[in-house]
Amino acid sequence: MYAGMFSADKCWYRCKLQSVLNDDQCLAVYIDYGNSEVLNRSSIVDLPNDLQFPAIAQKYRLWGLQLQDYNDLDQGQKFLNNLIGDKKISVKKKVNYKDGTIVVEAWHENIDVGEEITKKGFAERCKIINGTEAKTELSACSSKTPQVWMNQKRERPPMREPKTFPVNNYKGSEPWMENNCENSFLTARIKPLDACVGNAVKQDEKFLEEIKQLKEEKEALMLKSSTLESQLQELQHKFKKEKEVYEGALSDLEKDLQSAVGNKMRSLTTKIEILRSARHENDNLDIGNDLLEAVRVVTKEKLIAPSSLCNLDKSWTEYKVAQEMIQHCSDTEKLNTLITSRNSVQQSLLSSVDRFIMEVDELPLETRTEQLQTLLSSLELVYGVPGESMGTGDAFDEFHRWKQMKLEQFASVRDDSNNSLEMLLLWFCHVKEFFDLSSESTYKSSEVVGNIDETLDQVESYTSKELDVSLVEPHEADRQIIKNAYNRVVKCIHEELNLVSILKSKYSSSAEFRNSIEKWISRSPNVDKLMSIKKNIKRLKAQLRWKLVERSSLEDSDESEETNLAKLKEETGTLRDEIFFEILREQEEYSKLSILVQKWFPELPLIHPEAGILGYMNSGGLLSSTIERDLFDAQPMKELSSKRPLVRAEVQNKMVLLKGYSVGKDTEEKVVKRAAKYHEAWSNLKEDSGVMELIYLFFCKSDPLVYLMVPFYFEESLAIVQAMKALANHEIMKVMSGVAQGLQTLHSAGIIVGSLHENNIFAINREKGIIGDFDFTKDVCQRSSITTVGSPHLTAPEIKLGHTPSEASDMYAYGYILLWLCAGNGKISVKQDGTPDISRVNLDSKLKSLLSGLLCRGVRLSAGDVKAHECFIPPPADEHMLVDTAEPEPEKIPADFA
Numbered sequence: 001m002y003a004g005m006f007s008a009d010k011c012w013y014r015c016k017l018q019s020v021l022n023d024d025q026c027l028a029v030y031i032d033y034g035n036s037e038v039l040n041r042s043s044i045v046d047l048p049n050d051l052q053f054p055a056i057a058q059k060y061r062l063w064g065l066q067l068q069d070y071n072d073l074d075q076g077q078k079f080l081n082n083l084i085g086d087k088k089i090s091v092k093k094k095v096n097y098k099d100g101t102i103v104v105e106a107w108h109e110n111i112d113v114g115e116e117i118t119k120k121g122f123a124e125r126c127k128i129i130n131g132t133e134a135k136t137e138l139s140a141c142s143s144k145t146p147q148v149w150m151n152q153k154r155e156r157p158p159m160r161e162p163k164t165f166p167v168n169n170y171k172g173s174e175p176w177m178e179n180n181c182e183n184s185f186l187t188a189r190i191k192p193l194d195a196c197v198g199n200a201v202k203q204d205e206k207f208l209e210e211i212k213q214l215k216e217e218k219e220a221l222m223l224k225s226s227t228l229e230s231q232l233q234e235l236q237h238k239f240k241k242e243k244e245v246y247e248g249a250l251s252d253l254e255k256d257l258q259s260a261v262g263n264k265m266r267s268l269t270t271k272i273e274i275l276r277s278a279r280h281e282n283d284n285l286d287i288g289n290d291l292l293e294a295v296r297v298v299t300k301e302k303l304i305a306p307s308s309l310c311n312l313d314k315s316w317t318e319y320k321v322a323q324e325m326i327q328h329c330s331d332t333e334k335l336n337t338l339i340t341s342r343n344s345v346q347q348s349l350l351s352s353v354d355r356f357i358m359e360v361d362e363l364p365l366e367t368r369t370e371q372l373q374t375l376l377s378s379l380e381l382v383y384g385v386p387g388e389s390m391g392t393g394d395a396f397d398e399f400h401r402w403k404q405m406k407l408e409q410f411a412s413v414r415d416d417s418n419n420s421l422e423m424l425l426l427w428f429c430h431v432k433e434f435f436d437l438s439s440e441s442t443y444k445s446s447e448v449v450g451n452i453d454e455t456l457d458q459v460e461s462y463t464s465k466e467l468d469v470s471l472v473e474p475h476e477a478d479r480q481i482i483k484n485a486y487n488r489v490v491k492c493i494h495e496e497l498n499l500v501s502i503l504k505s506k507y508s509s510s511a512e513f514r515n516s517i518e519k520w521i522s523r524s525p526n527v528d529k530l531m532s533i534k535k536n537i538k539r540l541k542a543q544l545r546w547k548l549v550e551r552s553s554l555e556d557s558d559e560s561e562e563t564n565l566a567k568l569k570e571e572t573g574t575l576r577d578e579i580f581f582e583i584l585r586e587q588e589e590y591s592k593l594s595i596l597v598q599k600w601f602p603e604l605p606l607i608h609p610e611a612g613i614l615g616y617m618n619s620g621g622l623l624s625s626t627i628e629r630d631l632f633d634a635q636p637m638k639e640l641s642s643k644r645p646l647v648r649a650e651v652q653n654k655m656v657l658l659k660g661y662s663v664g665k666d667t668e669e670k671v672v673k674r675a676a677k678y679h680e681a682w683s684n685l686k687e688d689s690g691v692m693e694l695i696y697l698f699f700c701k702s703d704p705l706v707y708l709m710v711p712f713y714f715e716e717s718l719a720i721v722q723a724m725k726a727l728a729n730h731e732i733m734k735v736m737s738g739v740a741q742g743l744q745t746l747h748s749a750g751i752i753v754g755s756l757h758e759n760n761i762f763a764i765n766r767e768k769g770i771i772g773d774f775d776f777t778k779d780v781c782q783r784s785s786i787t788t789v790g791s792p793h794l795t796a797p798e799i800k801l802g803h804t805p806s807e808a809s810d811m812y813a814y815g816y817i818l819l820w821l822c823a824g825n826g827k828i829s830v831k832q833d834g835t836p837d838i839s840r841v842n843l844d845s846k847l848k849s850l851l852s853g854l855l856c857r858g859v860r861l862s863a864g865d866v867k868a869h870e871c872f873i874p875p876p877a878d879e880h881m882l883v884d885t886a887e888p889e890p891e892k893i894p895a896d897f898a
Contacts, residue, residue, distance in 0.1 A: 003028065004047040014047060015039070076122030083116060084108050264456060271463045275417070278467060288403055290382060291485055294375055295396050298492035303368050305499055306359035308352060312506065315349040327602035339603055350517060353510040360507045369500050372493050379486065386490040387483065399485035402478065410469050416462040424459050427452060516600060525596050525604065527611040530589045537582045537626050544575040544631065576631060580652055583626055590616045619697060620676040620683070627698040629707060634658060645705065648712055655712040656695060660705045661777045671706055672697065674776040681749035690742025692762070692772030710772065719758040721766065722821070731766050732821045737872045738769030743814060744863035746771070747807045754784035754805040756813040757791050780805050797834050797857055808860045815854025822847060833857060846871050
């Protein structure tokens with residue numbers, strides 16, 4: 001009776017007790033595998049008879065090997081342990097005998113384990129059992145009882161002790177094996193012997209599966225064969241095509257060989273023809289020649305600043321310092337010393353000026369300027385606009401080296417071409433002489449032919465090289481060298497033109513200084529003429545007052561005579577004209593003295609404070625201390641004097657307005673400063689400035705008033721013009737173009753109007769718009785606050801939020817006035833954000849675009865942008881910029897502007 005053990009994998013393992021070690025453990029030998037192990041006695045049970053089969057290990061043997069005697073078994077086992085111990089082995093199933101024995105073949109990598117054991121003599125080759133033997137063996141096997149199996153000699157296979165138990169499933173349908181490379185030499189599972197016959201049916205099923213597998217393999221092979229056949233046909237077809245191409249190329253080659261000489265000569269003559277044309281044009285050979293000449297002009301012929309220039313600058317600096325010291329001097333005693341020092345520096349400056357002028361007169365400034373400008377224009381036509389990088393100092397040297405290298409390269413290639421062509425010409429001469437049968441040629445055929453192929457190859461090679469040099473465009477590196485040289489030339493030209501400009505400017509100022517100072521060298525300027533004019537004006541004003549008293553007395557008397565009264569009026573008119581004529585002379589003298597003060601004699605206002613030169617200069621020539629309110633035969637303008645005194649007068653046959661402003665000691669200086677800034681902005685463009693002229697500014701001696709004299713434009717304010725007869729479409733654009741110019745003039749001078757409205761815009765003759773009626777007693781915020789209250793529709797949205805007036809707020813008011821003019825009697829709707837709704841007004845698209853850029857929140861168009869807008873380009877006669885502008889009723893003004 002065998003003992004058995006039930007393992008964790010639910011399989012029975014048969015074992016035989018060999019010895020009892022203690023009460024709990026015993027040594028057991030596994031029957032099926034021959035190895036032994038110490039087991040707990042509680043794990044060992046008695047096996048029933050139906051499980052006592054022969055050992056599986058006895059039915060497995062190495063392929064082709066029979067185990068030797070038992071004596072050699074230990075040595076063979078040791079050899080086998082050394083051979084495959086702790087190594088991976090591969091076991092292959094080879095033969096399945098009728099008795100259930102399975103013959104296998106074992107391998108370790110490329111080592112046949114059975115073959116190695118045979119070589120050592122521990123086993124011998126066995127004979128393969130044929131079918132009869134197998135059947136007999138099966139019968140014998142079937143007749144034996146379990147006890148007989150136990151009594152048979154068991155062949156113990158050489159194997160090492162497994163670390164884990166093998167798993168045997170005795171209920172499987174087919175015997176099978178698995179390789180446990182880590183724990184044992186061989187682990188196999190097999191069905192009990194008494195079930196061998198029952199496996200016949202399942203064996204047939206296995207054969208059917210194998211047949212099916214073989215059929216599938218056959219189909220795969222057939223498919224592979226078909227694929228290979230298709231590939232073969234494709235290769236044959238490709239081979240046929242390549243063969244045809246090869247045969248065609250071979251045929252073409254044979255044809256080419258028949259005309260090889262002609263083709264070669266034809267190709268060579270074509271290149272020679274191109275080369276002849278290239279040599280005639282010589283484009284690439286001449287590339288950079290103009291630039292090379294320009295380099296010579298800006299280097300060899302460079303204009304050098306005169307040596308006296310440095311001394312002149314130094315003398316000018318000393319002179320300006322001396323003038324500034326005099327200008328800021330407040331001590332009369334120290335002033336004389338400074339003037340003496342300045343006169344000494346002035347003499348030194350005059351000497352430097354004379355020397356400088358003499359040297360500059362010898363320089364061809366005009367000729368050189370014209371030459372450089374012509375050179376610059378010609379270079380820009382060839383090389384385009386110069387780059388940002390104006391070239392470094394070594395650009396000329398690099399360009400010279402490059403140009404020299406190109407010339408040498410071209411000369412070398414041309415020499416090679418000429419030499420090869422001379423050899424070819426000599427060969428043609430020999431051929432001609434040889435083929436001339438009438439001549440007595442001494443050349444042999446071999447001498448005539450010579451090495452003509454090599455000669456032709458040389459001619460073609462050298463010709464191609466010359467064509468490459470002559471026709472191929474410069475490479476990127478060459479273009480960069482040319483570009484650097486060109487940029488450097490342009491930089492030198494600009495530097496020299498700048499030097500010429502400096503010399504001309506200094507020459508002009510030096511000549512002006514010399515011409516102005518020469519007449520003041522022995523004497524100093526004075527204000528005698530100015531004071532004489534002032535004295536004469538006082539005399540004339542006294543006469544005028546006397547005449548006015550006589551006239552007043554005569555008008556108040558009961559016996560007034562019309563003849564005498566008319567005579568007095570005529571005399572007073574004449575005196576007024578004489579006074580204003582003398583005032584003009586006074587202004588001219590002030591202007592001359594101001595120039596002398598600014599340029600040469602800053603001490604004049606300090607020496608003659610009674611002349612009031614500084615007051616005239618600080619006001620830009622606007623302020624006059626001679627004019628008085630009583631000098632005018634003024635007529636009050638009561639209809640326009642609601643806010644300030646306003647009178648109308650005639651001065652030298654020109655109507656003017658006198659606008660009076662109340663001032664105090666704290667505002668008087670501000671008014672003069674603001675008016676002078678405005679007057680300076682007007683003086684730059686004068687009639688084209690778009691702003692009203694300021695004629696004079698003077699103070700009233702009896703009252704705290706300042707009067708501003710301006711031209712009088714009767715009933716030409718925009719509000720009155722629109723009320724009387726609205727402007728036509730083309731008139732609107734003319735007037736508003738002038739207003740845009742006025743805003744541009746003021747904004748360029750840093751002046752913000754802040755109160756632009758229809759009453760301080762004038763439409764002169766209905767075609768010229770100007771800005772006027774400026775209140776200089778108020779700053780921009782004060783002017784803007786008045787407009788916000790009086791005309792809120794003209795106030796920009798940001799001003800309503802408390803922001804400071806700006807150029808943008810002026811442009812908003814301008815845009816609203818333009819919209820008001822264009823809309824006519826149409827009502828202007830307002831959006832929720834307070835800006836006008838332009839979409840509801842029937843206007844031209846261009847005009848809508850302009851107004852959208854003005855009547856918006858955020859960034860608006862500037863006055864310059866408006867002036868250049870396409871709306872102000874005069875349209876053709878048959879086009880109308882504005883639409884639906886019916887003639888308004890003369891007596892009505894839009895409610896917003898009432």
